[in-house]
Amino acid sequence: MLQNLKVILDIQELDMKMIRLMRLKKERLKEIEHIDSLRQELQKQQVEKQDEIAELSRTISNQEDKITEIKERLKKLETKQNSVKKVDEFNALTHEMTTSERERIATEQITSDLIDKRNLEEEILGKIKESLEQSEESSRNLENEIKESIRLINLEGSDLKVSRDEMAKTAEPEVLRIYQRLLNNKKDRVVVPIENRTCSGCHIALTAQHENVVRKGERLTFCEHCSRIHYWQESAAIEGTAVATKRRRRKAAGV
Ligand SMILES: [Zn+2]
Structure with a gap:
């Protein structure tokens, strides 16, 4: 039975690499999303500010029309006043002109305030545009860098997949199926050694x-706590797998 696990252990190493790669890719994609959302936020602010300024300009233009109207009215009143003879008519026109004059001053004041406001908004718009340009410039480099790293991840991933598919052909289908189901479930190592009579998956x-059964290695043995498949580390049967090689290397390095 352990013989069947040998190839599964090697497949598992590739799967762990693949899981790490996919996590890394996800992180990098998130970084790109973050850059995008920052840019979109600035673009949204820019559009809103432009709309606000356009609305202000319309109001200002209406106010200016109103001022022109009042001025024309004043001019007509003045002409009329020049031609009247009666004092009470003259006075009535003077009163009307004073009212219009007040209206003109008030309207001009409102318009001037609106123009001040528009100048301020245009300044803000300028700043938004500036930071948008800056962020586009700086994020472009970062974005290219991230895209390149994703491209490399994809390359490495497809290489891994080829090796994995090749290896899977040599595995015992039933054991592979069980392993695959456990892996999908845990997204972590699911064929694990017993260490100090403890499951090295769930500790x-x-x-x-239980240890004796695993040591004998006559059948697949599952952890009763986490359902992982157990194997016996020292078993000669796993010699030659990636795990054994790693262990030997660790031993050689004195780790
Ligand atoms: Zn366990």
Whole structure:
């Protein structure tokens, strides 16, 4: 049975690499999303500010029309006043002119305030445009860098997949199927050694009896706590797998 696990252990190493790669890719994609959302936020602010300024300009133009109207009215009143003879008519016109004059001053004041406001908004718009340009400039480099790293991840991923598919052909289908189901579930190593009579997947202590069964290696043995498949580290049967090589290397390095 352990013989069947040998190839699964090697497949598992590739799958772990693939999971790490996909996590990395996800992170990098998130970074791109973040850059995008910052830019979109600035673009949104820019559009809103432009709309606001356009609305102000319309109001200002209406106010200016109103001022022109009042001025024309005043001119007509003045002409009329020059031609009247009666004092009370003259006075009535003077009163009307004073009212219009007040209206003109008030309207001009409102218009001037609106123009001040528009100048201020245009200044803000300028700043938004500036930071948009800056962020586009700086994010473009970062974005290219991230895209390149995603391209490399994809390359490495497809290489991994080829090796994995090749290896999977040599695995015992039933064991592979069980392994695959566990892996999909846990997204983590699911064929794990027993260490100090403890499952190295869930770190829960195991019985001596369970350890003995695993040590014999006659059948697939699952952790009763986390359902992972157990194997016996020292078993000669796993010699030659990636795990054994790694262990040897660690030993050689004195780790
Ligand atoms: Zn466990």
